[in-house]
Amino acid sequence: MSTLMVQGTTSDAGKSTLVTALCRWLIRQGVAVAPFKPQNMALNSAVTAEGGEIGRAQAVQAQAARLAPHTDMNPVLLKPNSDTGSQVIIHGRALTSMNAVAYHDYKAIAMQAVLASHARLSAAYPVVMVEGAGSPAEINLRANDIANMGFAEAVDCPVLLIADINRGGVFAHLVGTLELLSPSEQARVKGFIINRFRGDIALLQPGLDWLEARTGKRVVGVLPYVMDLHLEAEDGIDRRQIDKAAQVLKVVVPVLPRISNHTDFDPLRLHPQVDLQFIGPGQAIPAADLIILPGSKSVRSDLAYLRANGWDSAVARHLRYGGKVLGICGGLQMLGEQVHDPLGLEGPSGSSDGLGLLAFSTTLEEEKQLRNVRGRLLLEDVEVSGYEIHAGVTSGQALASPAVRLDDGRHDGARSADGQILGTYLHGLFETPAACSALLRWAGLADVQEVDYHALRERDIERLADLVEQHLDTDLLRSLCGVVPCTN
Numbered sequence: 001m002s003t004l005m006v007q008g009t010t011s012d013a014g015k016s017t018l019v020t021a022l023c024r025w026l027i028r029q030g031v032a033v034a035p036f037k038p039q040n041m042a043l044n045s046a047v048t049a050e051g052g053e054i055g056r057a058q059a060v061q062a063q064a065a066r067l068a069p070h071t072d073m074n075p076v077l078l079k080p081n082s083d084t085g086s087q088v089i090i091h092g093r094a095l096t097s098m099n100a101v102a103y104h105d106y107k108a109i110a111m112q113a114v115l116a117s118h119a120r121l122s123a124a125y126p127v128v129m130v131e132g133a134g135s136p137a138e139i140n141l142r143a144n145d146i147a148n149m150g151f152a153e154a155v156d157c158p159v160l161l162i163a164d165i166n167r168g169g170v171f172a173h174l175v176g177t178l179e180l181l182s183p184s185e186q187a188r189v190k191g192f193i194i195n196r197f198r199g200d201i202a203l204l205q206p207g208l209d210w211l212e213a214r215t216g217k218r219v220v221g222v223l224p225y226v227m228d229l230h231l232e233a234e235d236g237i238d239r240r241q242i243d244k245a246a247q248v249l250k251v252v253v254p255v256l257p258r259i260s261n262h263t264d265f266d267p268l269r270l271h272p273q274v275d276l277q278f279i280g281p282g283q284a285i286p287a288a289d290l291i292i293l294p295g296s297k298s299v300r301s302d303l304a305y306l307r308a309n310g311w312d313s314a315v316a317r318h319l320r321y322g323g324k325v326l327g328i329c330g331g332l333q334m335l336g337e338q339v340h341d342p343l344g345l346e347g348p349s350g351s352s353d354g355l356g357l358l359a360f361s362t363t364l365e366e367e368k369q370l371r372n373v374r375g376r377l378l379l380e381d382v383e384v385s386g387y388e389i390h391a392g393v394t395s396g397q398a399l400a401s402p403a404v405r406l407d408d409g410r411h412d413g414a415r416s417a418d419g420q421i422l423g424t425y426l427h428g429l430f431e432t433p434a435a436c437s438a439l440l441r442w443a444g445l446a447d448v449q450e451v452d453y454h455a456l457r458e459r460d461i462e463r464l465a466d467l468v469e470q471h472l473d474t475d476l477l478r479s480l481c482g483v484v485p486c487t488n
Contacts, residue, residue, distance in 0.1 A: 001122045002482030003036075003157035007132035007148050009173035013164045014195035014223070016057040017231055019131040021464035022477070023064040026127055028465055031483055034125040035061030038114040039076040039133055039147040041086065043260040043297050044232065047387040051370045052092020053077060056263055057131070060232050064461045065129075072117035076110050076146065078103070081258060081298050081346055091117070094368050097345070107144040111154070114146050118155060127481045130157065137180040149185045158190045158480050166196035166225060171207055178215055190480055191220040193472065198225045221472035230270060230460055232263040248275040249445040252288040254311050255280050258297040261389070264328055265292070267430040267453040273445055281305075285314035290324045290443040293331025295427065299339050299364075299392070300352040302330065312355055324443045325357070325421045332413060332423035333362040333392050340364065345391055357421055358414050360396025367391070373426065375406035377435045378415075379442050384435035386426035394425075 006022070008015040019035055026033040037058050046059035052071035059069040071092035078086040085099040088106070090113050098106060121128050134141075136148035136159075144150065152159050163173040174192050181189070192211065197204065201222060208219045251268055255278050269276045279285055291314075296302040306312055315325060327335040336354040338361040343349060345364045354361075368391045377384040384404060403413030403424045413424035422442070430436040430453070437448040468474070 001126060001128070002480075003118070003122065003128045003130060003155055004480050005130040005132060005152050005157050005159045007136050007152075007159050007161055009135055009137070009161065009163040009177045010167070011134050014162050014193075015131045015133075016061070017229075017464065018160075018162055018193065018195070018223075019129050020057075020061050020064045020231060020461060021468045022129050023061050024461050024465040025468040025474075025477075026129070026481065026483075027064070027066055029478075029483065031127055031481070032125050033065050033127040033129050033481075034067060034121045035065055035073050035131070036118060036121055036128050037074045037131040037133065038118070038151045039078065039110070040074050041078040041080065041133065043079055043258065044263050045077065045079070045261065045389060047370050047372050047389060048092060049372065050092070053089055053094070053368075053370055053389060054092060056232050056261070060457070060461075061129075061131075063457070064464075072120050075113045075117035079260070079297055087297070092370075104141075104144065107146050111144070111146045111150070114151060115154060118151075127483075129481075132159075135177060136185070137177045139180065149181065149188070152188055153184065157188075159188045160191055160193055160220060160480070161189050162193040162195050164195050165222075166198070170194055171211055174211065175214060178217070189217060191218040191473075191476060193220050194222045196225040197222045218473070218476065220476055223467055223471050226463070226467070229463065230266065230456065231464075232266055232457075248273050249290065249440055249443055250286075250288040251276045251290045251292060251443070252285055253278050253292045253294055254285065254306060254309070256294065256296050256302040257305055258302055260295040260297045260330065261328075261427045262294055264294065264427050264430060267436055267451065270453070270456060271436075271440075271449075271451050273449055274440070279311075281309060283309075285311055285318070288318065288323060289445075290326060291315055291318055293325070293327040293334050295328055295389075296330030296334075298346040299330045299333050299362075300341055300350070301347055303334055303339065303352050303354065306334070315355065315357075319357075319420055323420070326439070326443075327421075327423040328429075329388075329390050329425050329427060330392075332425060333394065335414075335421065335423045336360040336362055336394065336396065336398075338362070339392075358396075358398040358416060358423060360394050360398045360414060362392040362394045364391045365393050369425075373406050373408065373412075375404050375412070377404055377429070377438055378402065379422075380434075380438040382432075382434040382438050384426065384429050384432045386428035386431070388425050389427060390425055 040055035044056035054074035058074040062069040077089040133147035340363040371388045374385045398414040402411035
């Protein structure tokens with residue numbers, strides 16, 4: 001069995017993308033592979049078939065490997081609920097919340113969960129493709145490391161180091177990172193990959209030659225900058241502009257400090273008839289057809305933030321002018337009359353007034369609801385699928401007019417009597433083409449072009465595998481994965 005790890009010189013260097021690409025490239029070679037990330041810190045998550053929670057990026061990597069997502073693919077998930085603390089999720093289940101100091105001491109225990117998951121995947125798949133987190137050269141985090149070299153040393157696996165040339169300083173990133181590693185860790189690095197290169201590769205070649213001579217490490221390849229490539233982000237919001245049709249539906253999403261699962265909006269951002277805008281702090285909400293209140297890891301504090309920015313008044317004005325409002329998960333809870341957190345699960349215990357737009361209240365309970373679901377979106381009685389990740393239990397009169405009828409017999413969400421407001425707990429509802437089209441028609445788009453988001457994601461995974469084949473040293477990759485010996 002073989003394990004290969006991808007580490008990066010910085011966050012967003014391209015680790016998630018490269019692991020996704022390598023998983024599909026190996027599948028093309030007829031090699032079964034499982035993705036793995038020992039520790040992930042992200043508010044974008046996915047629900048596995050067994051009802052566990054993992055990072056969203058690992059769910060996409062599972063698709064690249066043609067596997068169902070499993071909790072062993074991301075045994076430790078940290079979901080920040082403040083600047084200094086996170087909810088700690090082990091093997092898909094939330095255990096507790098810890099501040100950074102407490103978690104640093106807990107990592108020795110978390111490592112046991114990491115190694116147990118890796119052992120199970122290694123027993124089941126010929127190759128385990130591992131994604132690191134952040135950078136291995138974060139000196140303050142080296143003690144008890146479970147996310148980068150600490151893991152690589154524990155399982156004795158080779159490492160590829162990737163850096164983003166589009167940020168600038170790529171040679172300093174690679175050489176500096178290598179210099180800050182211990183001798184055994186340096187020996188573990190088998191090659192460099194440069195990501196997001198634009199221009200003539202001949203102009204880069206002298207630098208590549210110098211890098212190999214300076215470090216004694218191979219340059220495995222240079223991946224080009226691809227303008228229109230889309231993969232769901234691990235955490236950061238993708239704000240790239242996309243050309244749109246002349247007539248579009250204007251959709252606005254306020255970006256809350258603890259916004260979660262903003263990948264819900266990727267199908268809208270990619271839709272040719274939707275102009276999606278993320279609105280940040282201090283910005284006014286512009287005229288729009290639809291305002292979407294997103295999921296939140298800390299609903300009460302994000303409600304206070306929403307009010308501090310004047311966005312509650314903007315939502316009220318938007319409704320007076322006939323606009324539509326959609327709340328998803330935490331956004332659904334905000335639409336109600338009150339949000340109660342008696343156990344202090346997301347911050348100090350207490351209650352907060354909601355926006356009062358729908359007649360229900362929500363109480364946060366210790367047991368998180370984690371489900372993949374299917375059903376019918378009642379706007380047009382069309383198919384919808386998605387997933388639930390929430391600690392809130394919502395009750396009240398407005399639920400008598402639900403948004404979704406689920407196949408398991410439950411009802412989900414609520415609709416206002418005037419049809420302007422809709423709320424649901426379902427993440428991912430725009431990924432179902434029929435449901436996405438129905439919601440766009442509800443929001444005011446008359447002639448909707450149906451888009452298959454899953455097919456778009458599959459297309460880009462295939463494009464990534466093409467880039468591996470065209471731009472990387474595939475003989476070396478096969479050798480590192482234990483597929484065939486390296487021939488040079």
